[in-house]
Amino acid sequence: MNRARWLVTAVPLAWLGVFFLLPFLVVVAMSLAPPAPPGHSPLPAPGELLRSWAANGLDWRHYGALFSDSLYASAYLNSLLFAGVSTLACLVLGYPLAYGIARAKPAARAVLLLLVVLPFWTSSLLRNYALIGILKGNGLLNQVLLATGIVDRPAEILHTDLAVYIGIVYGYLPFMVLPLAATLMRLDFTLLEAAADLGARPFDAFWRVTWPLSRPGVIAGSLLVFVPAVGEFVVPDLLGGPRALTIGRVIWTEFFSNRDWARAAAVAVGVLVLVALPLLWFERRGERGDAAT
Amino acid sequence: MKRDGYAIGLRAAMAVGYAFLYVPLVCVVVYSFNASRLVTVWGGFSTKWYGALFANGPILEAARRSFAIAAMAATGAVLIGTLAALALSRKPPPRGQGALSLLVAAPLVMPEVILGLSALLLFVGMQQAVGWPAGRGMATIAIAHVTFCSCYATVVVRARLAQLDPALGEAAMDLGARPLAVFFRITLPLIAPALVAGWLLSFTLSLDDLVVASFTSGPGSSTLPMLIYSKVKLGVTPEMNALATIVIGVVAVFVAIAAWMLRQREPVAHDSVARNVRPGAGSK
Incomplete structure (x- = not known):
């Protein structure tokens, strides 16, 4: 019974977490990503992205463009x-x-x-x-x-x-x-x-x-x-x-x-x-x- | 004397408002029976554009696809929206209620272009990371639609739950009913009208959506709005008048039935209409 009660909150929370909140994290990551090498997917893999950020820092050029x-x-x-x-x-x-x-x-x-x-x-x-x-x-x-x-x-x-x-x-x-x-x-x-x-x-x-x-x-x-x-x-x-x-x-x-x-x-x-x-x-x-x- | 002047002014202002809402619709209906291809010239009565519409394979296929997506999205949205509404109206607040109320409200203020873009990036990222979903099509459109429609369904169901008398459930529990039995035998029948309203609202929102579907669809899975959009972009095409007339006709029949049903149960009626229709707001 307790489990059923918990599911009432958990199911919508999980759905919106995966299909609404998580996508925003991807959008933020994408906006700070370095340019993809030719032939690669425009969306970098998480590991690749973290390595690039660790090496070169976040890539702010798109936000610069928003202002310039x-x-x-x-x-x-x-x-x-x-x-x-x-x-x-x-x-x-x-x-x-x-x-x-x-x-x-x-x-x-x-x-x-x-x-x-x-x-x-x-x-x-x-x-x-x-x-x-x-x-x-x-x-x-x-x-x-x-x-x-x-x-x-x-x-x-x-x-x-x-x-x-x-x-x-x-x-x-x-x-x-x-x-x-x-x-x-x-x-x-x-x-x-x-x-x-x-x-x-x-x-x-x-x-x-x-x-x-x-x-x-x-x-x-x-x-x-x-x-x-x-x-x-x-x-x-x-x-x-x-x-x-x-x-x-x-x-x-x-x-x-x-x-x-x-x-x-x-x-x-x-x-x-x-x-x-x-x-x-x-x-x-x-x-x-x-x-x- | 003076009061009459105000009354006439009010009537005139209302006439302007309704004319604004209905003149475009009436024009479309009239011109759908126009034999001439030129929308400005009346070339006699004809139903040939309806014939052309029903002979148009891509449009029919896209319509079937859109109806299937809308049915899936509405069903999923009502399931998730009902759970969310129950969780949000529970006292004392369960764990995670604050986070849920934020997550349910946020899609309602989010521009649909952002909803579409973020859903697409998620699907692409998931495909690269775990191999699912393999490519995009009806399933990804339906998932994206469930996500934003469920927030509207939540608003509708929650409004109904707020009107329920908590004593009904307590009485059932006092008589020995378990919580699940209370839900299925007391709560569910009482909120059933809101579930229907939420389903219809979600169905309409899904069927009407161009932007989210454009981002999350793949090759060969164009929905009806995507097809209409590309046709309207290219110029005015008479078949669209016929299609619009059919849509207006179907909606008018449904609204007439709703009006008739409201007549049957008067006093509560208009207030609950106003309340149920109101959340139909956000996305479009």
């Missing part, structure tokens, strides 16, 4: 910028949606929620494909803009940064709306009536009652959008132009096109230290805060 080549710094900044602006746009677009859902009658509410979730369950690649059809030079958006006289020749939207923002917001809007709606549904709307009775204008009531009470939902939704958006590969690759470089695209290119495994590993370690670990710390702090209340 501005390509990497701009990729990190681009990723944060794309994710940050898209998160704000999701909030602006998603808040009214979530608010409307929370104030709807229960039957309508369930349907409205499912309509928000439905696109998420379809393929993200195919949804990006659908966006390409709309955003391209002779696509639906340009036809509407031309017909209404807003532009007099097709605007260039696909393969610009604007297309990346549209793509990320389109893909992640449900992640903003769901936690927001869940928070707003628990909100006691008689508080707003009380505020109105006491003379608050609707905007004041919103700003001083609804908004502060919905903050947990805002934070949860923003994290759910921002975190995956930072590492996003598909949207900038399919909708963005060649200069819409993000960390996801840089690692992909270093690995698949340049076949430079060690450089890809060094970029990955950089992402880990600069982005993933702070986010993990922030999320866990939030979780502990939830548990405390």
